[in-house]
Amino acid sequence: MPDADNNKMTIIATKGSFDWAFPPFIIASTGVAMSKEVTIFFTFYGINLLLKDTSKLRVSPMGNPNMPMKMPFGPKWLQKIDFGPKIPNILWNIPFADTLVTYLMKKTMARQGVAKLEDLRSMCQEFDVKFIACEMTVGLFGYDKEDFIDGVEFAGAATYFEEAASGNHHLYM
Amino acid sequence: MADETLDASGLNCPLPILKTKKALSKMDAGKILDVISTDVGSIKDIEAFCNQTGNKLISTEEDGGKYVFTIERV
Numbered sequence: 311m312p313d314a315d316n317n318k319m320t321i322i323a324t325k326g327s328f329d330w331a332f333p334p335f336i337i338a339s340t341g342v343a344m345s346k347e348v349t350i351f352f353t354f355y356g357i358n359l360l361l362k363d364t365s366k367l368r369v370s371p372m373g374n375p376n377m378p379m380k381m382p383f384g385p386k387w388l389q390k391i392d393f394g395p396k397i398p399n400i401l402w403n404i405p406f407a408d409t410l411v412t413y414l415m416k417k418t419m420a421r422q423g424v425a426k427l428e429d430l431r432s433m434c435q436e437f438d439v440k441f442i443a444c445e446m447t448v449g450l451f452g453y454d455k456e457d458f459i460d461g462v463e464f465a466g467a468a469t470y471f472e473e474a475a476s477g478n479h480h481l482y483m
Numbered sequence: 484m485a486d487e488t489l490d491a492s493g494l495n496c497p498l499p500i501l502k503t504k505k506a507l508s509k510m511d512a513g514k515i516l517d518v519i520s521t522d523v524g525s526i527k528d529i530e531a532f533c534n535q536t537g538n539k540l541i542s543t544e545e546d547g548g549k550y551v552f553t554i555e556r557v
Contacts, residue, residue: 340497343504344535423495423522433501 318477319346320470325483326355328367328412328427333483334359335430342437346479350434351470353444356483357451360443360458364427368408369415375399382417435461442469485517485553486510492521492549499525500532503554507538510556515541518552525550 319341323334334350341348352360358367371377371394379394402411419426425433435441445464448455455464463469474480489506491499499520506516518529526543529552533540539555 336497339501343497343500343532423493423498425495425498437501437504 316478317345317347318473319348319479319481320474320477321348321350321481321483322470323350323352323356323359323483324354326358326367327369328415329369330483331359331364331367331427332424332430335427335434336425337481337483338439339430339434339437342434342439347477348434348437349440349442349470349473349477351442351444351473352447354447357443357447357453357458359431360441360462361453362457362459367427368412370408371397371402371411372399372407379411379414380418382414382421431459435459440473442473484515486514488517488519490519491525492519494520495522496524496528498522500528503529503532503552504536507554507556512556514556516554516556518554520550520552521548523550525552529554 321334321338325331334352334356338348338350358364369377371379375394377394378392379397380392381389383389441459441462443458443462443464445466448458448464487506487510489502491502494502499518499522503516503518506518510516518525520529529543530540532538533554537557539557541553541555542551543553544551
């Protein structure tokens with residue numbers, strides 16, 4: 311068994327919505343900047359984060375009652391209003407609500423200088439973050455390996471454990 | 484006087500750190516990098532980055548919402 315090594319960290323990424331796509335890539339790329347060797351194991355909805363086409367990832371206001379919702383444009387007084395708690399959650403059960411809210415979130419992020427998802431992901435690859443996609447989930451959701459970006463390794467839970475054995479910093483997201 | 488300058492103005496966490504790491508990795512030991520950032524979180528983060536990676540934070544200056552970090556590459 312390999313010795314525990316302070317410089318290795320692993321992340322299990324399980325969520326595939328637009329908002330939750332950010333934390334694994336932010337923490338992983340920063341981890342490398344902080345001298346860690348990082349592996350991300352993507353499983354269940356998390357494998358969506360490795361698709362070539364991430365344009366279909368959405369953030370949903372449904373069942374997300376604490377999501378702050380402020381306009382990314384318009385007069386200052388309007389931008390200060392948080393519509394999140396003012397709109398009954400059930401009203402978000404309308405067509406294209408996710409599309410609208412995702413569009414607004416992308417606008418807000420661009421205005422605030424938050425990195426684009428694809429840029430963070432390619433930064434991780436440039437920094438040699440190892441991406442492992444759960445083989446079982448790929449089959450379960452009916453994806454082909456060609457749907458995913460280059461440089462992804464396909465393997466199972468046991469491979470995750472082998473990766474994790476040599477580290478001491480493990481996060482579940 | 485800095486050997487290289489990195490302007491990370493307008494960029495939000497974690498981009499200033501990632502770009503600093505990239506810039507330093509292209510430089511030789513002993514060279515000086517100035518990082519300009521408008522992200523207030525950089526004050527703590529650049530310090531933490533330097534502590535963790537061993538690079539030397541020589542100075543931090545603020546000028547009207549702009550922060551200039553002078554770092555020596557180890």
